[in-house]
Amino acid sequence: MPEPDAKITDGVLRSGTFGDIYFSAENGLAETRHVFIDGTNLENRIKSHAHLVIAETGFGTGLNFLAVLDLLEKSGSDCRIDYISFEAYPLDATTAFEARKPFAELHNNSAQLKEVWPERWACAHHRLFLQDRVHLHVHFSDALTAMKQLDFKADVWFLDGFSPSKNTELWSEELFLQIARLSAQNATISSFSVAALVKEGLTKAGFKIEKKKGFGKKREMLTARYNTISAAPRNLSSEKNVIIIGAGIAGASIAHGLRATNIPHIILEAADTIASGSSGNPAGLQTPQLMAAPHPSMQMSLACFSYARQLALTQNVVLDKGIISLHHPEKQGMRQKKMAGQEWPEDLVKAASAHQLTQNANLELQTEGFIQSAGQLIDPSKLTYQLLDKSEVKTGITITALSKKQGIWELRTSNGSIHTATDIVLAMGSALPQFLEQFSLPSLKLQVTSGQLSFLPSNTKLSTLECSLQYGGYVTPMIEGIQALGASFDLSGTMQLTKKAHLHNISLLPTELQKLLPDSLELTGRVSRRLASQDRGPLIGDWHDTIHLFSALGSRGLTNAPLLGLVLARKIANRPSGLDRDIMRIIDPHRFSIRATRTNYRR
Ligand SMILES: Cc1cc2nc3c(=O)[nH]c(=O)nc-3n(C[C@H](O)[C@H](O)[C@H](O)COP(=O)(O)OP(=O)(O)OC[C@H]3O[C@@H](n4cnc5c(N)ncnc54)[C@H](O)[C@@H]3O)c2cc1C
Ligand SMILES: C[S@@+](CC[C@H](N)C(=O)[O-])C[C@H]1O[C@@H](n2cnc3c(N)ncnc32)[C@H](O)[C@@H]1O
Structure with missing residues (x-):
């Protein structure tokens, strides 16, 4: 994803890429409250609705989002919120946090947002806030591209791109048409900009616009309402259990x-x-399924990984961080070679020589591969x-x-x-x-297979391994007395622990690691079943x-x-x-x- 080239100067965050500021130098929070919160009549809507969908163009530092959390907390309302935002040039967690620091009253939620701030991966990132009442969806993508693929009905829109003259793609006619498609009946929109192209674009898309007093030195701002008959009313489910x-x-x-x-x-x-x-296994890997060419299954896997990884961290079930994925000469060699030549976020995939991998693993490895520092080993049962x-x-x-x-x-x-x-x-x-x-x-x-994990005793030379390795099979480091070696794939679906499956798990290991195991080995294990479509x-x-x-x-x-x-x-x-x-x-x-x-x- 492109970096935003953003720096704080004179107390306010500026984008070098766009030559503009993220929020008012005067008081960003007061501006947000005036333009977006009051402009969309949000306080009343939060008090009178059980559920609201708020959408935003340009997540930036997350200040608008935090202002909504603050409003919800102070309102005492039980309203649940989906906050859907788009960001094409994601900031890093620290820069965004520093930019929000002047707003001390937001500190607690701001600190939590920093803690769970998404990695710079081009996918949808989901996070829950305020005892899971607020669901944040941030699409790290160009807003128009992402909107075209989504279906939701927003009650409220915050249009918060950089100024239209500097950030034309966030104020295009095509984008306004998507905003209309994604609006519920009576959706309200707020924008700090009253530029002609915003007024015309929104009007053409079916919104009824109105000028209001702007924030601080700005004379005017814009609000708009979507009440065409074509907008589908939002139909929340009736009582479900x-x-x-x-x-x-x-x-x-x-x-x-x-x-x-x-x-x-x-x-x-x-x-x-x-x-x-199978969820009762003592250890398992969380890794995304990466591909050399874009595919929805990779997008799904990345979005799932972003959420699951964060959840495992906050639930304190992470046993070890970082995974080494060894190149597999026969099976995946081509895909891995292609990927090694592509640009990936470093925490997802970093190509490394056998020598570098040896240092990370603390055991001699003879194949090159990838370091996946965001991958982790978790306790599935916990x-x-x-x-x-x-x-x-x-x-x-x-x-x-x-x-x-x-x-x-x-x-x-x-x-x-x-x-x-x-x-x-x-x-x-x-x-x-x-x-x-x-x-x-x-x-x-459907296909049912059984999978056996083998648990290695603590006295083998493999016990000095310092990080999880994937190679077709996988082996974990020794943690809390367990080093797991996996995993067999048996179409018979047997639930019996077998020597054959243990031997299979050993045979999957790279040969240099197989040699570290003694000829006769007492293995324990666990068998469970998988289901595949x-x-x-x-x-x-x-x-x-x-x-x-x-x-x-x-x-x-x-x-x-x-x-x-x-x-x-x-x-x-x-x-x-x-x-x-x-x-x-x-x-x-x-x-x-x-x-x-x-x-x-x-x-
Ligand atoms: C050896 C092995 C290693 C694996 N390693 C990894 C890994 O490293 N990373 C990873 O992401 N995934 C891994 N997986 C896959 C992962 O474990 C499974 O995808 C996941 O656990 C499936 O979860 P589940 O809840 O669908 O099934 P299960 O965990 O099997 O749970 C199903 C539950 O339903 C219950 N049940 C069944 N029938 C009924 C019924 N009629 N009424 C009521 N309850 C019922 C069962 O008792 C069980 O508790 C591994 C799988 C195996 C077998
Ligand atoms: C004025 S800032 C938003 C401030 C933000 N709402 C906040 O609370 O901090 C505009 C944001 O729009 C983002 N942006 C610019 N062009 C974009 C595009 N085409 N798609 C998605 N986001 C874009 C910028 O990177 C920037 O973060």
């Missing part, structure tokens, strides 16, 4: 998402404990428990009957209890195919009559589940999903039949 089946990372992530959208839910788990399936901490979970429950009466699902269970809900989420990992069959629900092609992508969304799938997380559940949990919860609540249309398409459980229909139609 959800039964989640399965308490692995998928169930925990959807519960986390439903809490953030204020939807009551309960989790029913067949086993006697939470995280009894994360699952913690995400379920504030939700009601019932363990040891088997569902015996499923029926629907007058729009409400009724589930009968093995212990005689009956649970009712408007919606059901199937988050049962590899048990999904049986469940669909047992209750005569529409089926789909036909195209290996996750299945997230409506499946059949308010039954939703949160499934097929394959080998990437620890990276993908947390954000996808927010996304599905938001779909159930009829709120903006926060992901591009192309991404929503590749996670839609119905994509296979949609693709098949299209192919047949073309024939």
